[in-house]
Amino acid sequence: MANSKQLSRFWEWGRNIVCVGRNYAEHAKEMGSALPAEPLFFLKPSSAYVREGSPIVRPYYCRNLHHEVELGVVIGRRARAVPQDAAMQHVAGYALCLDMTARDTQERCKKNGLPWTLAKGFGSSCPVSDFVPKEKIPDPHKLQIWLKVNGKLRQEGDTSSMIFSIPYLISYISHIFTLEEGDLILTGSPKGVGAVEANDEIEAGIRDVVTMKFTVAQGAEPGSPKGV
Structure with a gap:
């Protein structure tokens, strides 16, 4: 089992980054998408x-790079087929995350029935903050997250608006594949x-917890x- 020092640097050794899409109704609406049933x-x-300290690098093939601010959940214990009522026992802490998206590439992938790897998985597509221990966030479903670009507010939302809760997501994902220590779940982005x-300079935060x-x-x- 990983110790607290290792978990505080999950980005150096975690295996999986699992991103949840359309988990806020207003974001699904702005993307022209139906609300997901699962x-x-x-x-x-x-x-x-x-x-x-390192930049977010827009890939050479992208002409429309979008920001999506999200609460990240860091897994602290191996999770396989976990029931919802036990899911939070597998959480070590949290992080503020960005799901950077090559939007024009994503639209082409959707149109052609292709995976989203080029749009979502390029290098530097997952900026993350410092690790926030679980004890510092008593209720992750009552958090304000926000994002500014060049000092102007773009996104502001509350995690209480998530369609699928964190225990539900952990349980759902862990019934499909095993979540390992150090894995990160991005829980979706609010509108904006x-x-x-x-x-451009991007600044983001979770309330007064981390920026x-x-x-x-x-x-x-x-x-x-x-270029870079």
Whole structure:
């Protein structure tokens, strides 16, 4: 079992990043999507993690990069087919996360019936804050999360508006595949997602619990000496 020091740096060794889509009704509406009857989720590779001090790099093939601020749940105990009433025993803590999305690429993938990997899984597509121990957040379903771009508020929501609760998500996912220690679940984004450009500054926070800042950089095309 991982110790608290290891879990506080989950981004260095966690195996899976599980992202839940359309978990806020207003976000589903702004995306023109129906409310899900069961959780919609997809995966990011662990190489998608990026920490403060490094930029969010827009991939060379993307012309419309969107921010999505989310509460992340860090798994502290191996979870396999966990019932809802025991699910929170497997939570070690939380993190503020961004699900960066190459929106134009995602639309092409949807149109052609292709996976979302290019749109959601590129390097630096999962910026994360410092780890927040479970004890510092008594109720993760009563949190305000927010995001600003260049000082202007873009997203503000409350986790009480999630369609599927954290225990439900852990139970649901763990009945499909095993969640390991250090894995991260992104629980969905409130409304207000939008585009960012190179040199934009993104600032986000969970109430007064934790904040983070990132700048956006443009990725270079293969073979090009320019960009990041």
